[in-house]
Amino acid sequence: MTMKSLKPTTPEQDPAGKLAKMVIHTTYDDIPPAVIELAKKAIFDTLSVIIAGSSWEVSPQIVEQVTEWGGAAQSTILVYGNKVPATLAAFANGVMARAIDMGDVHETGGHVTEWNVPAMFAALGLSDKPITGKDFLAAYITASEMSVRVNAAMNGCSHASVGIPGEYNGPLCATASVSRLLGLSVEKTWNALGIAYSVHGMSEMQKYAEGTQMVRVQHSFAGETAIKATLLSRRGVTGPKGIFMGVPGGVYRHLEWDDFDVNVLTDDLGTRWHYAEGLSMKPYSACxxxxxxxxxxxxxxxxxxxxxxxxxxxxxxxxxxxxxxxxxxxxxxxxxxxxxxxxxxxxxxxxxxxxxxxxxxxxxxxxxxxxxxxxxxxxxxxxxxxxxxxxxxxxxxxxxxxxxxxxxxxTPYVKGHTKNPMTWDDLARKFWKCVPYAAVALPEAKLRKIVELCAGLDEVQDVSDLVDALTP
Known part of the structure; x- marks a missing residue:
């Protein structure tokens, strides 16, 4: 169907409300073990990419800049170890996750983990209590599920169109994860998503066509926005509710293609996990x-x-x-x-x-x-x-x-596809291939600790232990 064929809706009817409820109310025990196992692998994979991405292209300049900006020592810049405000830690962590273009990609949902995990690690510094591995996984999985559904609903999207769904949806994915980590209600999470949507308009292909560094740096802005939107919403700042279907400016109101299924956004929420149906991890450093x-x-x-x-x-x-x-x-x-x-x-x-x-x-x-x-x-x-x-x-x-x-x-399915998945051993080999590219050498004992903590993330009592392992 086309968006023009859909009846107008009120902001309160927007699917964003149900998605926010899913993000906040889904418990760890509601999530199937296979989805949790995939999520642990994806987080480990993304940390491998962050380690290598820390020295890549524009990442060192970003770290230098946020360190110069300075401020309250709330959160840690991964690999480097600098303490900066949480917004700036998210800014620095974000670019490292995309720097080498080796993060996971969903078949219909676009880039996923590199959007929310960098901001989530920055948000740990704002929590007034330890975040357990189970809490971290639930926040990651539910927001990732939201992100994948938002993109999967647009079956007709192609890179020849005006925008790439994942590029504007990334800030929403990160914001949802951070909102859950910091204990926001459904209503305030919905507000935070609206704030993030208002800041980030629909992306376009020009940065890819010209091969610019904004392909990577956009993740910095997404992470920073997630922290800001969450904190502002917590203080009572409101954002629009009609994020996807709102008239006249909801995201989907801008689309012209015919292959659109709004039901994908909310059908079988909590029972079907689109996230786990098509997430691929990359064996090669390239698009x-x-x-x-x-x-x-x-x-x-x-x-x-x-x-x-x-x-x-x-x-x-x-x-x-x-x-x-x-x-x-x-x-x-x-x-x-x-x-x-x-x-x-x-x-x-x-x-x-x-x-x-x-x-x-x-x-x-x-x-x-x-x-x-x-x-x-x-x-x-x-x-x-x-x-x-x-x-x-x-x-x-x-x-x-x-x-x-x-x-x-x-090749029917490249290694890393859900039908040809990477094992923990495959991911460990990728991890150790990434290690030599770290901007700051991490002790071998800490590197081995990263592998151990990620494999047993659901048993970790304080995810800050993983941050400690990710710094010199």
Whole structure:
């Protein structure tokens, strides 16, 4: 249906109210064990990304700036250990979670954990009592479920549209988690969500198209907004209630596409967990749309013992969403910065063919400008279209050699997908691969403590213990 076909609603009828109630009233015991286990993995995975992201690109500058701003020593900047106001800790933590583009992605819900977990760790410094692992998990899971549903309702959304749902929904996800952690009522949580919605308008693709650092820094603003919105609501500041369906300015009132299902927002709340149905964790440091290409390229190169110097062409087909990794053509086939390369299908495919992996070391200026990568990129052809119905998975790859041989492969589900999930051992390997990139070296004993605490997060009595392990 289109939004124009829906009847006007009053602000009090907005689905945001039911979503806020779900976030606040759902107990830990209401959540299925499998969902809790997935959440523990996702939080551990995000902390791995934060550790590596602490030194990446713009993160050090953000930390320097918030430290200069200073203020009350409420919360901890992860990895660095600086004590700053909670809003600024959330600002610094946020960029680190997105810096290396290796956080989880939901099949229909977009980016998830990198939105709320950085702000949640900052919010710990504002709590007047210890936050248990169970409390932390419940706040994370319920807000993540809200976030996924909000995006999943927009089945017709594509990256060719005006905005990306997750980019404006991120602040709402973070705000919901923080509101629950700090004990807000349903009404005040709804207000906090309205405040966050009012601050962050619908996002757009320009920051991706130009390869700017705002792709990462937007998470800083989301975390800061979550803390501010929650604290302001707690003091009685009100926000709009008609966040999604409000007339004239609710989020969904701006949409034009036909494949929209408002019922996804609230149907089976508390019994069906969309969050757990499509959350993927990333084995490669790059845009999720490149992962199917990468996995199939590596499979073909390894299984057939191919040499990249023998390749005459590589042809790939992706989904409509994958267009963001091939347009604009100049930037995608001749990337010059890490920001451009992270979102370049040709660069990541060439890297996979040459090195057998795509990880952080592949995004230095020296690596990006390597002659062999530049040469191979010009032999790569990537198209996208409606023939590929899955958003991220099952993209066919064909490698042709100069001697005339042709090799084809399609990876049904890349490692990390819910149908090909990462084990705790897989996540531990990713964690230790990320550790050398930390801006500040963390003692090995603390690193091992992080692994231990995340695996047993539901038994942790004070999540601040995890913050301590995440600082020198």
């Amino acid at each position: 999720k749309y490149t992962h199917s290409f990468i996995a199939s390229t590596i499979e073909l190169m390894v299984q057939n013992r191919l040499d990249h110097r023998d390749i005459s062409s590589i042809c790939c087909v992706g989904s409509e969403g994958a267009r963001m990794t091939i347009e604009p053509v100049d930037a995608k086939w001749t990337p010059k910065t890490a920001g451009e390369a992270l979102f370049s299908a040709p660069y990541t495919i060439a890297t996979a063919a040459i090195t057998g992996d795509v990880f952080l070391g592949d995004f230095s200026e020296r690596e990006i400008l390597r002659a062999d990568k530049q040469e191979l990129m010009q032999k790569i052809r990537v198209t996208s279209g409606p023939a590929i119905t899955d958003q991220f998975e099952g993209f066919p790859v064909e490698i042709c050699l100069r001697d005339g041989r042709v090799f084809r492969h399609t």
